[in-house]
Amino acid sequence: MSTTSTQTRPAIPQPLAVVGVLFASICFGLVPYFSRGLTEQGVAPFAVAFYRYIVPAVLLLPVLVVHRKAWREICWGLAVGVVMGLGWIGYVTALKTLPASTVGVLYMTYPVFTLIIAWALFADTPTRRAFLASGLIILAAIIAGSPASVPVEHIPTLLISLAAPFGFGFGISVLVHRLSRIAPLARIASVSLGSVLGLLPLMLNADVSTLLPDGQSDWVLIIGIGLVTALVPQLVYTICSPLIGASQTAVVGSIELPTMFAVGFFAFGEAITTAQAIACALVLGAIAITKSRVTRTVTTVIAKEEKT
Template structure:
């Protein structure tokens, strides 16, 4: 399936488009900073996830209404959004108590979940390179969560954090197999709206003190996670990725992982050992090895790097 330049005119050169994807990926990689800082403000993990998706849902909801005639696809997008929004709670919780580098590498296991879901649900049998790339990512995750990297009491949070790549993997499959009839912004909008709807019951059941920041700096953090790590990078990714194709998008998108490492290092003074850097290199190599299938544009409402590809 050819996917490049089908949703947007040829107004971006490859160099500028590549920079756009890198900038978007850096924005996505800043999520741990905002998530951990908001948790320190006393905000519940599900409220942080809600704020991340809410602004995009509010701004882009008119596009859902305009696409209402394609309601089956919109319903799939809403379901995918619910899964990703609820799953992202585990990632926020993990970032709160484990090193950012470790949580980031576990998050990057989403291609493995994508591959399995594609095979089991949609009959999309993986190729040899996809299997090899998946094994590399599993090896990186095992290296990052070795006994020397995490403690026993951190393991429950790490296991729970796998809900995020699981939800993301499901979301990618929905985007690839069910949402191609929607334009790119409608895809972002319905998935974001689904995430908000999935998190809304938890928001209603939570005391107000754990939902909203009590300081001005806290509200700046909310604005940062909503715009700087979600809406703006999502739109950048959506516009830029079709201009350069899946292979370069995947490689440029891998900048998210080293960004997470640097956030942990500079913002939280977390030491990054040789094992973490080796795991980072393995993940990026796996991404470069298998550029994979994609829809016409990036599913940028999904919180992460190579949003529109699926290992094949």
């Protein structure tokens, strides 16, 4: 598959591009820190999701104006954004009560959803290696989310958190098969705007006390979740990931999961259990053995097929 975007790639040395992907992936892994910090102050999960997407949606809106003739692709991007934004509510809700490491492992099941959705909607037949990797990820999710690892009363919350990887999987599938004809920034803009539009009705009908933080430090968290975990890493990822290839991007980007573990341990004092460590190792192993045709982040997906 070849991309049709004609943007000239910046002259960035490959080692620096690797560092860029590493930096962006670590930023993505910091989401639990900002998310839980806001929900602990009474901010509703859907509001947290809204704040993450509103910054790139507003700042990149002019990009959509420039690419307005590609309205079909933009509509696909908006639809993806709605699904992703609503799915992210489940992710934020789970982080309120469950360890960041456990939620992180469940979040990393998005490649499995990607495989299933792309196969069902776009007849994109997965490879044997993809099946093997999916099996390892499913096993990791079972270990991390089993009653032996998570109290039974929290199992429903854990299942709800799967809405996020489902949304990501749907987004990756659509972005690869329908949005490769528009520029990467237009993809980020359309998906972010779609997420905002999908969450806006919830924001308009909510009590103001559940939307606004109390102190100035909480406003820093809102700015951080929009810039540190969304806009800045998305832009860096968009520039750097095509320069090192999809396979290396997937391997380097896998630092996101250990980052979530580190956030849980250092920021929230969560002990890392043996089951969680095994689940993490299985996910990282699945990523290492798979040569994906798409890069990591849904809002910055660039279709790029590698010859193996």
